[in-house]
Amino acid sequence: MAKHKAFVKKEKCLACGGCISVCPQDAILMISSKAIVDNELCNSCSICVKTCPIGAIIWEGT
Amino acid sequence: MHYDAVIVGSGPAGSMTARFAAEAGAKVLILERRAEVGVPVLCGEGVSQKVDSFKVLEGKRWIATKMKGARIFSPNGTTVTLAAEYAGDETGYVVYRDIFDQELARGALKKGAEIMLNTRAVDLLKKNGKIKGVTAQHFDETLEIEADVVVGADGVESRVGRWAGIKTTLKPYDLETCVQYTMTNIDWDSPYCDFFLGKHVAPGGYIWVFPKGRDVANVGIGVLASLSEAGKAKQYLDKFIAAQPALKKGESLRIITGADPVAEPIQSVTDNLILVGDAARQVDPITGGGLMHSIEAGRYAGETIGNAVEKQRFDTQTLSEYETRWKNAFGKKLHRNYVVKEIMLDMEDKTLDMLADSLKDYKFEEFSTLSIIKALVTKHPSLLVKLTPLMKLARA
Numbered sequence: 001m002a003k004h005k006a007f008v009k010k011e012k013c014l015a016c017g018g019c020i021s022v023c024p025q026d027a028i029l030m031i032s033s034k035a036i037v038d039n040e041l042c043n044s045c046s047i048c049v050k051t052c053p054i055g056a057i058i059w060e061g062t
Numbered sequence: 063m064h065y066d067a068v069i070v071g072s073g074p075a076g077s078m079t080a081r082f083a084a085e086a087g088a089k090v091l092i093l094e095r096r097a098e099v100g101v102p103v104l105c106g107e108g109v110s111q112k113v114d115s116f117k118v119l120e121g122k123r124w125i126a127t128k129m130k131g132a133r134i135f136s137p138n139g140t141t142v143t144l145a146a147e148y149a150g151d152e153t154g155y156v157v158y159r160d161i162f163d164q165e166l167a168r169g170a171l172k173k174g175a176e177i178m179l180n181t182r183a184v185d186l187l188k189k190n191g192k193i194k195g196v197t198a199q200h201f202d203e204t205l206e207i208e209a210d211v212v213v214g215a216d217g218v219e220s221r222v223g224r225w226a227g228i229k230t231t232l233k234p235y236d237l238e239t240c241v242q243y244t245m246t247n248i249d250w251d252s253p254y255c256d257f258f259l260g261k262h263v264a265p266g267g268y269i270w271v272f273p274k275g276r277d278v279a280n281v282g283i284g285v286l287a288s289l290s291e292a293g294k295a296k297q298y299l300d301k302f303i304a305a306q307p308a309l310k311k312g313e314s315l316r317i318i319t320g321a322d323p324v325a326e327p328i329q330s331v332t333d334n335l336i337l338v339g340d341a342a343r344q345v346d347p348i349t350g351g352g353l354m355h356s357i358e359a360g361r362y363a364g365e366t367i368g369n370a371v372e373k374q375r376f377d378t379q380t381l382s383e384y385e386t387r388w389k390n391a392f393g394k395k396l397h398r399n400y401v402v403k404e405i406m407l408d409m410e411d412k413t414l415d416m417l418a419d420s421l422k423d424y425k426f427e428e429f430s431t432l433s434i435i436k437a438l439v440t441k442h443p444s445l446l447v448k449l450t451p452l453m454k455l456a457r458a
Contacts, residue, residue, distance in 0.1 A: 013103070014270070014317070014318060014319040015102065015104075015319075016104055016218075016239075016240070016320045016321045017217060017218050017219030018218065018237060018239050018240075018319070018320050018321030020221075021220075021237060022231065022233070022234055022237055024231055026221070026231070026446065027268070031182070033096065044427035047287075049273055050287065050292055051234060051239050051287040051290065052239070052293065052319075053239065053240055053241045053285070053290075053293070053294075053295035053296055054241060054293055054296045054319055055241040055292040055293025055296070058292075
């Protein structure tokens with residue numbers, strides 16, 4: 001079974017960039033003031049999910 | 063398009079770099095990915111009064127209030143006060159960061175720097191492995207912008223440094239994850255900037271209440287990311303507000319999130335490249351404050367670029383003038399405060415209460431973390447064992 005990937009809920013993201021600063025895979029970009037996860041690079045480590053101060057990052061498929 | 067320097071980011075660090083480079087005669091371009099300088103605000107909006115000495119801000123429009131001092135509340139509510147009256151009235155301001163940033167940018171543009179908004183740097187431009195500028199996305203256009211120096215003033219999430227091979231990824235224990243409400247309809251009449259500590263208040267961080275004028279205050283929280291879970295920062299802040307009679311009936315004019323590096327300083331220079339501000343982790347690991355560092359380091363970066371342009375040399379050695387200057391100015395302080403941060407993270411709530419109790423009547427003559435550390439060492443010689451090496455660093 002494929003691993004779940006981090007997914008940013010755009011309607012919640014307030015663009016602080018915290019997730020990008022801690023992503024060990026450099027898998028998150030800020031585009032038009034919303035964080036976006038590159039699924040190809042995400043290794044499901046969950047650091048960004050825990051870091052988001054408002055819980056805007058969830059697991060895709062859960 | 064060829065520039066002496068292309069600066070990624072129009073925050074205080076980027077604008078100061080641009081201002082002083084332009085003033086030294088360099089041809090400078092600032093790239094800002096957002097549509098408006100300074101918006102959205104991502105900050106608690108407190109700055110030391112030392113900012114006045116740089117003379118880079120015109121007028122008073124950027125000032126919300128002048129602080130009367132600061133109060134630190136230990137977990138059981140014991141209060142340590144740093145009052146303006148004992149600190150020679152030298153405290154700080156609560157500012158409107160959007161106006162503050164726009165004034166700094168305006169200062170740079172008046173000196174001849176150029177700016178492009180809605181322009182996202184997407185990669186470094188390289189030739190034979192040498193940095194030659196940046197590739198940027200401007201609306202639908204992809205631009206190749208050539209420059210002798212690329213400045214990464216691109217904030218906590220800096221990607222410019224990563225592209226140049228500098229390790230900028232933060233560990234979760236080196237990042238404060240933040241939320242802040244700008245509240246009104248509150249009954250908070252303290253003229254002080256207040257800080258609330260405790261494992262049950264803000265794990266590995268603190269909650270702040272900064273008055274922003276009549277009936278408005280910034281109420282925010284920073285939680286150490288390694289001690290956090292999804293959405294925890296906001297939950298802790300909401301819990302705090304609900305328990306404060308003066309705040310709980312308030313309404314919010316604004317909610318923002320933030321991410322604050324509380325890390326050791328990093329390498330900030332390589333061939334044809336400089337990192338400045340949050341991108342270079344120029345933030346006090348205890349307070350999370352970085353504005354003054356960005357402003358000071360931005361000046362050094364700009365002046366260094368001016369010298370480099372004059373010599374037409376852009377190698378690490380030439381640009382190192384910048385790193386030497388900022389590390390001499392406040393690099394040692396950041397290192398010391400990083401060690402203090404680690405000591406504080408190990409403290410139980412009751413230790414914080416005991417330390418606060420011993421300082422509750424102390425008259426601080428300076429508005430700084432160093433004055434608190436010095437007072438603690440005076441009161442608790444046993445702390446000397448841990449802190450003595452740091453005091454040496456402080457004097458160095």
